[in-house]
Amino acid sequence: MAITANYNAAVPDEVVDDAAEAGPPLEAPAEATLEMLRHSAAHLMAAAVTQLFPGAQYDVGPAIEDGFFYNFRLPEARHFTESDLESIERRMHELSDAQIPFERDALSKAEARELFEKMHQDFKVDLIDRMDADVDSVGIYSTGDFVDLCRGPHVAHSGLLKAVKLLRVAGVYWRGDERNEQLQRVYGTAWFTQEDLDRYLERLEEAKRRDHRRLGAELDLFSFPQEIGSGLAVFHPNGGLIRRLMEDYSRERHEAGGYEFVNSPHISKAELFEISGHLQWFAESMFPPMELDEGTHYYLKPMNCPFHILIYRSRTRSYRELPLRLFEFGSVYRYEKSGVVHGLTRVRGLTMDDAHIFCARDQMMDELTSLLDFTLGVLRDFGLSDFYLELSTMPKEKAVGTAEEWAEATEALSTAARGRGLELVLDEGGGAFYGPKISVQARDAIGRTWQMSTIQADFQMPHRFDLTYIDAGGAAVRPIMIHRALFGSIERFFAILLEHYAGHFPLWLAPVQCELIPVQDDAPEVIEYVTKLAELLRAAGLRAGISDKTGERMQAKVRDAELRRVPYVVVIGRRDVERSDDVVRVRDTRKGSQEDIPVSVLIDRLAGEDRERRSS
Ligand SMILES: [Zn+2]
Ligand SMILES: [Zn+2]
Numbered sequence: 200m201a202i203t204a205n206y207n208a209a210v211p212d213e214v215v216d217d218a219a220e221a222g223p224p225l226e227a228p229a230e231a232t233l234e235m236l237r238h239s240a241a242h243l244m245a246a247a248v249t250q251l252f253p254g255a256q257y258d259v260g261p262a263i264e265d266g267f268f269y270n271f272r273l274p275e276a277r278h279f280t281e282s283d284l285e286s287i288e289r290r291m292h293e294l295s296d297a298q299i300p301f302e303r304d305a306l307s308k309a310e311a312r313e314l315f316e317k318m319h320q321d322f323k324v325d326l327i328d329r330m331d332a333d334v335d336s337v338g339i340y341s342t343g344d345f346v347d348l349c350r351g352p353h354v355a356h357s358g359l360l361k362a363v364k365l366l367r368v369a370g371v372y373w374r375g376d377e378r379n380e381q382l383q384r385v386y387g388t389a390w391f392t393q394e395d396l397d398r399y400l401e402r403l404e405e406a407k408r409r410d411h412r413r414l415g416a417e418l419d420l421f422s423f424p425q426e427i428g429s430g431l432a433v434f435h436p437n438g439g440l441i442r443r444l445m446e447d448y449s450r451e452r453h454e455a456g457g458y459e460f461v462n463s464p465h466i467s468k469a470e471l472f473e474i475s476g477h478l479q480w481f482a483e484s485m486f487p488p489m490e491l492d493e494g495t496h497y498y499l500k501p502m503n504c505p506f507h508i509l510i511y512r513s514r515t516r517s518y519r520e521l522p523l524r525l526f527e528f529g530s531v532y533r534y535e536k537s538g539v540v541h542g543l544t545r546v547r548g549l550t551m552d553d554a555h556i557f558c559a560r561d562q563m564m565d566e567l568t569s570l571l572d573f574t575l576g577v578l579r580d581f582g583l584s585d586f587y588l589e590l591s592t593m594p595k596e597k598a599v600g601t602a603e604e605w606a607e608a609t610e611a612l613s614t615a616a617r618g619r620g621l622e623l624v625l626d627e628g629g630g631a632f633y634g635p636k637i638s639v640q641a642r643d644a645i646g647r648t649w650q651m652s653t654i655q656a657d658f659q660m661p662h663r664f665d666l667t668y669i670d671a672g673g674a675a676v677r678p679i680m681i682h683r684a685l686f687g688s689i690e691r692f693f694a695i696l697l698e699h700y701a702g703h704f705p706l707w708l709a710p711v712q713c714e715l716i717p718v719q720d721d722a723p724e725v726i727e728y729v730t731k732l733a734e735l736l737r738a739a740g741l742r743a744g745i746s747d748k749t750g751e752r753m754q755a756k757v758r759d760a761e762l763r764r765v766p767y768v769v770v771i772g773r774r775d776v777e778r779s780d781d782v783v784r785v786r787d788t789r790k791g792s793q794e795d796i797p798v799s800v801l802i803d804r805l806a807g808e809d810r811e812r813r814s815s
Contacts, residue, residue, distance in 0.1 A: 220259075220348055221330040224303045224338030227352035231359070233391070237262035239301060239353045240291075240360050240389035241269045246345035247290035248385075252277070257347070258322040258373065258382055265399065266388035270371060272322075272380075279368045279383055287385070288365045294343070298358035303351055304339040311337045311348060323348045362396040363389045366403075377536060405645050411694040412542040414702045418764060421543065421693075430540035430547030432690060437710040442693060444708050446528060448812075449552055449577065449685070456573050458526040458554060463506035465530060469496040474663055475505040484533045503529035504682060507555040508664045511678075516668040521678065522558035522566050528689070529553045542694055549688035556681040557666070563608060563679050567637075567654060568615040574639060574652045574685050575619065581696060582705055582814030583651070585642040587622035591630035598632045600658025604679070608656040609635045633659035643699040651692075655682040702764045703789050705814040706805065711744040713805060714760040718753045718772035720746075728776045732769070732783070732798065739802045741809065761788045767805065 227235070241260035244267075248255050252273055260269030273279070279287075306314065308327055315323035326348060327337065338350040342357060354360065365387040373379035390396040407413075415421045420438030423431065434442055450460070469488060472478045477485065481501055488496035500506070507525045516523070530550045539545055558566050575586065590612055593605045612635055616623045630636055634656035641651045657680040660666075667675040686692035696704070706712050715733055717725045729745055736743035744765070746756045753770060760768045768786040775783060785801055786793040796804075 220326055220350060221334045221337065222350055223305045223336040224340070225350045225352050231354050231391075233389075234262040235352055235354055236360065236391065237267040237389045238351075239357075240363050240387060241267040242301070242340065242342055242345065242347055242349070242353065243291050243294055243357055243360050243363070244287060244365070244385060244387060245269050245271075245347065246294060246342050247287045249345060251283075251286060251290055254319070256320055256322055259326075260347075266366070266386060268384050268386045270373070270382040270384045272382055279385060284365045284368065284385065288363070288387075291360070291363060291365075295357045295360045295363070297343075298356045299343045300356045301351075301353035302341045303353070304341070305336045306339050307335060308337055311339060314339070314346070315348065318346065360389060362391065362393045363387060364396060364400065372538070377538070402645055406647070406698070409645070409698040409701045410542075411544070411697040414697050415543070415694075417762075418702055420697070428547070429537050430535055430545070432543060432546060432548070438693075440710045441704065441708050442689060445581075445686070445689065445693070446552075448580070449528075452573070452577050452580075453526045453554070456524070458524040461507060461510050461525045461527050463500075463503060463510075463527060463529060465532070466497045466499055467506070469498060471505050471509075472498055472501075475502075475508075475660070476663060477501060477505070484535070486532055486534050499532035500529075501531050501533050503527055503531060503551060503553045504555060504660065505664075507553075508660060508666065508680075511555075511557050512664060512666060516557075516678075518559060518668055518670045518676075521668060522556050522562050524554060524556045526552075526554045543690040544694045546688075546690055549690050551684050551688050552686045554683045554685075556683065557661075557668075557678045558681070559668070559670075559676070560604070560607070560679055563656070563681075564611040564614070566681060567608070567611040567656070568618070570654050570681065570683055571612075571615045571619065571637065571639075574654065574683070577685055578639065578641065578651060580812050581692075583641045583643070583699065587624060587640050587642075588616045588619075589624045589626055589638045589640055589650075590616060591626040591636045591638070592628060593630055593635065594628050594632055596632075598630075599662070600634060604658055605635065608679075612637045612654070612656070631655070633657050641695075643695065644701070649695050651687060651695075652685045653683070653687070656680075657682055700814075703766070704764065705812065706766050706808045707810075707812045709764070709766050710742065711760075711763070711765045712742045712809065713767040713769060713801075714744045714746055714765045716746045716753060716756045716760065716768060716770045718770060720749050722773055724776050725771060725773055729771050732771070735798065736802060736805070739806050741802070741805050757786065764788070767801075769801070 238261060241262065245257045245260055248271055254274035256272040258270035260267065308330065312324055312327045337348060340347050340349045340351055340353055365385060367386050369384045369386065370381045371384045373382050388396065388399060390399060418437065419435050420441065421432050421434045424433060427433065469478060485501045486499045488498050491497055510525060511523060528550050530548065532548050535545055535547050540547065556566055592609050598605065613623065616637060636653055636655040638650050639652040640648050642648050660680050661677050666678055668678050670676045713736055715729045717729045719725050733743045733745055746760065748756045748759050757768055757770065766787065766789055768788055769783050770786065771783060781798045782795050783798060783801065784793060784795050
């Protein structure tokens with residue numbers, strides 16, 4: 200099954216595994232962990248909420264990346280407001296000052312059920328009712344009057360929960376199912392020290408400033424017209440230009456890398472996805488079928504793999520053709536729940552830079568190694584340089600392919616990874632059942648980690664589609680397939696770059712690379728000079744624009760170009776023209792510096808920066 204990572208995913212689905220609450224309390228480790236601290240803060244928040252909102256019911260409240268949340272149902276369907284968050288936070292600080300111990304206890308299921316029933320905590324009663332029959336003892340933690348069903352572990356007392364901040368409220372469906380009632384989820388964060396908390400809040404602010412949805416609108420790059428539907432973007436001319444530059448460069452590299460370009464349609468009969476197994480495993484993420492031609496079901500494709508497989512299978516393949524590397528910018532459609540659709544990072548229509556490589560088993564090692572180099576090389580050209588790799592190995596329960604195939608592929612991936620001198624995180628047993636996977640994680644300019652490319656070996660699809668090639672001895676042999684998406688989806692990669700650069704794309708990707716500003720836009724000699732200079736820049740292959748803020752002051756024109764993140768601005772006034780030495784004043788808006796240089800130097804400099812794809 201070629202359902203590798205969800206290339207589309209930006210944030211993990213925060214659907215809570217509430218079965219984790221079943222069982223006796225856990226031993227606390229000698230040293231408190233951030234996770235313990237955050238989950239303890241979730242308890243403290245629920246304690247504050249139940250004090251301030253008598254009758255409030257609490258559902259589940261785990262620690263998550265960078266923080267915690269708790270889901271609530273308030274009496275009379277009340278909603279939390281901004282000022283509620285402030286008072287809850289204030290109460291949490293009071294409870295913290297009181298240094299209330301976290302006390303644990305183990306009860307039988309029946310005792311615990313009775314306790315929570317008496318407290319009218321329906322969610323907890325339900326949790327207990329859904330526990331497996333063999334669970335006999337459950338954990339109970341109390342912080343003052345607040346009692347929760349929980350295995351812990353927790354910090355010793357609430358006095359340790361000082362660096363705490365509540366962040367926002369969101370409506371969520373109970374147990375992540377949209378047929379259920381909506382609960383209110385309060386998100387917060389907790390850290391060991393105030394400095395850590397401050398640094399985190401700063402990072403959040405910076406992330407907000409860089410939010411691609413905001414920059415996308417400000418810079419007129421893309422939008423999501425309501426008439427089209429949730430999670431379906433249109434790219435405007437400037438966004439379309441950046442996207443084309445990304446795609447062109449990718450095509451260039453793929454061509455040089457020995458890939459062949461293919462195309463496939465956006466829809467297919469159900470049969471194809473039955474053979475591939477997508478309808479069995481992935482149907483929930485697919486758009487519902489269209490019924491055509493008297494009862495035949497057609498689906499929008501969620502993946503490109505089966506199409507490329509059919510191209511491979513369209514005729515007999517010889518060992519001489521391998522490795523066969525097929526590449527396509529393939530648009531796919533996935534039904535994402537409306538609650539998780541997010542900007543360009545989680546959409547319903549996306550284009551993958553998708554490659555499938557068919558190779559002989561003894562080619563797999565070389566192929567995986569060169570794939571990793573290729574992938575890292577292209578990512579570096581886009582200005583990402585801080586990587587680590589994650590290797591997901593054979594799952595314990597179930598796996599297709601022989602043990603040797605797994606061992607070989609895993610070995611190949613880890614050898615390739617180690618050879619690159621990058622940090623390698625092992626996700627033992629975390630692979631899909633059809634093959635091991637390596638994913639490239641990149642840290643962006645503000646230290647956030649994004650899963651980028653994935654390289655996935657697949658022992659299963661070749662079986663499902665009965666793929667073969669004829670080896671040197673004339674025998675039909677099963678090839679191995681490798682799935683590889685480099686950007687993941689173009690939409691998501693676009694968003695990541697936009698946030699990484701905070702809109703200041705490197706010159707080679709900037710829609711306007713150099714803006715010319717006539718100081719006196721009513722002086723014919725200035726206009727003539729500026730027009731000629733624009734032509735010179737364009738003749739050198741550069742994207743030059745002339746300020747259209749006619750009649751405005753020079754400063755306003757410069758400011759306008761800066762806001763549109765134009766990397767270079769050249770200001771030309773009457774005196775520059777009269778001097779006739781072809782020296783112009785160039786401003787680098789990213790550095791905030793300016794200098795006077797001859798036009799020929801300007802053109803060489805910009806052309807060089809463009810050609811070399813420099814990122815700063
Ligand atoms: Zn707990
Ligand atoms: Zn694939």
